[in-house]
Amino acid sequence: MKIVIVGSTGQLGTDLMKMLSGGHKVIGLTHGDIEVTDRNSCLILKEHHPDVIINTAAFHKTDQCEEEPEKAFMVNAIGPRNVAEVSKEIEATTIFISTDYVFEGTKNEPYTENDVPNPINTYGISKLAGEFFTRQNPKHYVVRVASLFGAAGASSKSGNFVETMIAKAKMREPIFVLNDRWVSPTYTRDGAETMKKMIESGLPFGTYHATNEGFCTWFQFAKQIFSLLGLKPALTIIKTTQMQVKAQRPKFSALRSVKLPKHGIRAREWTEALADYLVEMGYKQR
Numbered sequence: 001m002k003i004v005i006v007g008s009t010g011q012l013g014t015d016l017m018k019m020l021s022g023g024h025k026v027i028g029l030t031h032g033d034i035e036v037t038d039r040n041s042c043l044i045l046k047e048h049h050p051d052v053i054i055n056t057a058a059f060h061k062t063d064q065c066e067e068e069p070e071k072a073f074m075v076n077a078i079g080p081r082n083v084a085e086v087s088k089e090i091e092a093t094t095i096f097i098s099t100d101y102v103f104e105g106t107k108n109e110p111y112t113e114n115d116v117p118n119p120i121n122t123y124g125i126s127k128l129a130g131e132f133f134t135r136q137n138p139k140h141y142v143v144r145v146a147s148l149f150g151a152a153g154a155s156s157k158s159g160n161f162v163e164t165m166i167a168k169a170k171m172r173e174p175i176f177v178l179n180d181r182w183v184s185p186t187y188t189r190d191g192a193e194t195m196k197k198m199i200e201s202g203l204p205f206g207t208y209h210a211t212n213e214g215f216c217t218w219f220q221f222a223k224q225i226f227s228l229l230g231l232k233p234a235l236t237i238i239k240t241t242q243m244q245v246k247a248q249r250p251k252f253s254a255l256r257s258v259k260l261p262k263h264g265i266r267a268r269e270w271t272e273a274l275a276d277y278l279v280e281m282g283y284k285q286r
């Protein structure tokens with residue numbers, strides 16, 4: 001297949017490029033190559049005549065989305081609309097990467113594809129709008145991921161949670177982490193592998209959750225990183241109410257797929273994925 005990846009140098013985009021290059025013709029588009037908010041710029045997608053277009057582009061600084069809602073909607077909703085429209089015109093499949101933040105976070109057990117989204121912040125609302133626009137192309141996959149960690153780091157967030165924790169520990173800084181918010185940490189390499197399997201097995205179009213298995217609080221995530229590395233930094237639990245942030249976050253936004261296992265696609269536990277990430281980054285021997 002010929003596959004175009006929008007946001008090819010981003011955290012997930014980088015691993016999608018690597019993963020899909022095995023067996024497919026993959027074309028990566030950076031932000032310099034395409035501006036998804038600009039319909040004319042999206043015409044570059046047509047030039048490549050791809051079978052599949054994966055859109056990883058996003059404005060995902062959650063607090064900044066509250067301050068710049070217009071930008072959030074342009075990148076996270078109008079951008080996906082442009083990509084879906086162009087994809088539809090050339091009969092290509094659109095894959096839109098969405099987020100756990102489309103859920104409100106009151107469920108206390110992982111959200112599945114059968115749960116109804118109800119976002120509580122601008123980022124989540126704009127991504128949900130992006131999901132709806134993507135569905136205008138009947139040939140679509142909306143793939144929700146969460147709490148990503150990958151070798152390329154989130155380009156707009158300067159690293160990822162794992163890198164932030166390791167850097168703080170090395171600087172011997174006191175570390176304060178939330179223990180009242182639950183997430184599904186997800187290795188971008190595993191997310192990319194799941195999407196490769198989805199594309200190759202021709203799954204029915206629709207919405208899928210592609211996180212690693214299991215969930216934890218941010219504090220438990222941090223503890224696992226330090227335990228695997230044998231580090232013992234000064235780690236303190238804090239509560240969401242002690243943090244001054246612009247955007248409200250879901251309390252429990254872990255995801256689980258009930259659809260992928262029916263097609264024989266099953267992700268491994270986040271702890272196993274984390275151990276592999278630390279090896280990939282050279283922090284740990286196998």
Ligand SMILES: NC(=O)c1ccc[n+]([C@@H]2O[C@H](COP(=O)([O-])OP(=O)(O)OC[C@H]3O[C@@H](n4cnc5c(N)ncnc54)[C@H](OP(=O)(O)O)[C@@H]3O)[C@@H](O)[C@H]2O)c1
Pocket residue numbers: 006007008009010011012013030031032034035036037055056057058059060075079097098099100127145146147148149153154155156157
């Ligand atoms: N990171 C997470 O923890 C997380 C959690 C849940 C869902 N997600 C979703 O997963 C996807 C990938 O996240 P990520 O961590 O890989 O993000 P990332 O590292 O920031 O990558 C996004 C890529 O898209 C590009 N981009 C941004 N705005 C664009 C625009 N207007 N037009 C064209 N390209 C643009 C960026 O380029 P520049 O950096 O050069 O602007 C970057 O290469 C996003 O859709 C995000 O909403 C992420």
